[in-house]
Amino acid sequence: MTDILDAPPEPPAIHFPGYLPEPCLLTPEQVTEYPNAMELSKELQEQLGDRSRWQAAGSALDSSYEVAPDEFYGGHLSIAPGWKVGGWTRWGLTDPRPRICSECGTEAVPLLTIDTTEWGFGGEGWIPEEEQANPTPMLPGQPPANFTRIVVASGYNLRLHVCPASPDHPHIELIQ
Ligand SMILES: [Zn+2]
DSSP, X not given: OXXXXXXXXXXXXXXXXXXXXXXXOOOOOOOOOBOOGGGSOHHHHHHHTOHHHHHHTTXXXXXXGSSOTHHHIIIIIBSOOSSEESOOOOOSXXXXXXXXXXXXXXXXXXXXXXXXXXXXXXXXXXXXXXXXXXXXXXXXXXXXXXXXXXXXXXXXXXXXXXXXXXXXXXXXXXXX
């Protein structure tokens, strides 16, 4: 039988500001997102830049997308911000690169994203409706939508990738 500790041990992260999450309400929801435009074919990338295609599809492109309609895709349709399970890989610090399992050579897939904020500037379209109607009060000095108070690499996100062949194979970490 194992002795029960009087007090739970402090997590190692307590000594690293921004690494220990604040207790907060978890309200997951399923969303649809699409790959980063850099992971699409050249043909699809060109179609994203064709304003007439967006208009034909009935999309609400306002005048701010006159010059670069493909930015609508990046801001509203591809890669939801915030903490998430699954989804597509976010790129930004680097261009896309292979995430190959070191054990078996299989392409690893996104498992978990730990993000600094649930949404950022330009990503307001991802804000849940209930949060738009009744915003959560934030502490002074806290970045917007930084509910967990986790800060990854001064404001980025950490994504763990898992090998689809076996969960026992090493995870791949990626900061973007
Ligand atoms: Zn593997």
